Amino acid sequence: MLTNRQLQILQVIVDDFIKSAQPVGSRQISKKKEITYSPATIRNEMADLEELGFLEKTHTSSGRVPSDKGYRFYVDHLLNPQSINPQDIQQIQSIFNNRIVEVEQVIRKSANILSELTSYTSILLGPDVQRHRVKRFSIVPLSNDTAVAIIVTNNGHVENRMFNLPAGFTASDIEKMVNVLNERLIGISLEEIHVKLEAEVLAVLQQHVRSADDFIHSLVAATMHNPESKIFYGGKTNMFNQPEFHDLNKVRMLLDLMETTSQVQSLFHPKESGIHIRIGSENQQMEMENCSVITTTYSIGEDQQGAIAIIGPTRMDYKRVVALLDVMRMDLSNALTRTNRSD
Amino acid sequence: MLTNRQLQILQVIVDDFIKSAQPVGSRQISKKKEITYSPATIRNEMADLEELGFLEKTHTSSGRVPSDKGYRFYVDHLLNPQSINPQDIQQIQSIFNNRIVEVEQVIRKSANILSELTSYTSILLGPDVQRHRVKRFSIVPLSNDTAVAIIVTNNGHVENRMFNLPAGFTASDIEKMVNVLNERLIGISLEEIHVKLEAEVLAVLQQHVRSADDFIHSLVAATMHNPESKIFYGGKTNMFNQPEFHDLNKVRMLLDLMETTSQVQSLFHPKESGIHIRIGSENQQMEMENCSVITTTYSIGEDQQGAIAIIGPTRMDYKRVVALLDVMRMDLSNALTRTNRSD
């Protein structure tokens, strides 16, 4: 168990290092007004804190730097909540000023503002399209053998995919198809569609239309690889500002990681509510060993959910980011649930 | 007018510098087997070439480096066409192996392969959606006051936009609307839609439905800012490989530029056919003063056009990139015109 003095010193070191990015020395600490001990005392305490794994040295005679464990402790126990600047709040709310109908626009804007306010990189996950429900299904033929299938969901999202028509398929065949499909698919979530198609719908259609087999298979193939949640980025190059990323290789690896959808998606799991912080080596990806990721979720409509991630150096301004995310998630949720009530 | 010997020396210098990225000295040149003159002679010629503006020195006693003007001359007069490696051709053609219906997939793949083969950054512009023609127009109501408008084009592209319904608008109102709109809009290109809407369609509708005004205005607002051609990137971080981009600031500016849609679009103007090369300071953007851009176009269907750009350092392997783009544009055009015949 840490003594009060150790807590205080740890806090000062982390706070200071977050600001300055320079190893913190005993003399520097003792000059703070809330500190009443001499440098020598502080050195002793620091030696203890280092032994406990909360601090590290960059070389034998340098000042101290928080370890991942140190940040973890700081985040868990020393993070007295910060209130944010009214100007910043106003800037966040400016996203919602003009009455907007497009969810996508709002999220895009949010990503930009978040990266601007934090000076880190933000990633926003749009609603999980998989869980939208079919509102209307339609098919538009383009030529003799191709057509485009369109699914409108209850939230106004539109999915479309081209597919091949079986030979000799007529316009009236298509019409019959669409009618049956609409009867059977409305209200079904997108992730269930191809199951439903292959099981139930196929049987029904086979009685009405020839080549139903081919048609359905073609359709299933087209809807097979499911739409993923859209990803929006803000401030992709903000990390260039951070001294810890003055190394081209690190930056490159991070940027490449952000181009890889699967990697980005994996930043968000598990998608629980509340604010989650992963620090340095707590991340699975080794490209992220110098990064911290703060994630949270927001709601879209009644049952949809999106997610937010802020990526910065482990020397991140946790206080501020957590506070900002708190405001952002509330405002976003409110705005998107208000404008986007479904049915 | 340059002498033959000067031409030869200029060519050797550019070729060598493209390979090595190191200033080329007279001794080094004289060792090439195609060169029969002594270093001293070469030095004299180089001094002349420098005076003419084709070469530069990085410092008083360094070897020579091609200037932008030097590259320009090289590109215009010394670029004997190169044939590319069968393996590379095969890799390009692998894009089209599996029978694909989705244009977008093909383009995305092409971007990746191009960046891989060149080790530069590739940008591909999808078809100019503006010039697609309306195949079907439909409206799906979502709630009492919102609906989504959907336009399917002759190429199977789908545009959709949410918009507000006037108060008290009924399902049968919408049906009437859609009928009229389909009568009037089919065959119109997307860029003409809102003109057509406001002029012709509005007049017709006012006779049939109340609140037609509000409706049309809402619709116009939604379709107002026109869809831009989709942009696909390949190898965004490839420039990290080039020694000229070992400077964080340059890389950052370039990456930021590539996030700005308008800037990227402007790389492609004027969108003429053939292969165009812009070298260093020939680019408008000053972020690109160390870059060269090679652009070309490809066709999609009968009357659609897309564009390709390769961005690299001015010390780019022009020969190879030009050759690759030649193959790529042909193959892409063929593939997309074959699979995508409209109507």
Next chain:
DNA sequence: ATTAGCACTCTTCTTAGTTGAGTGCTAACA
């Protein structure tokens, strides 16, 4: 329990010297 004092460590910055690749110019040569 705290702190002043001190020897020691390590980074960072500066300075000076060395090496090597390259140049321009002059004079000799074919």
Next chain:
DNA sequence: TGTTAGCACTCAACTAAGAAGAGTGCTAAT
């Protein structure tokens, strides 16, 4: 007259040595 060998000179890049400064750990005094 065009070509080339020779030579003095320049500059970047590397190395080594020294000084400054911030910081530490330890010991002994308070």
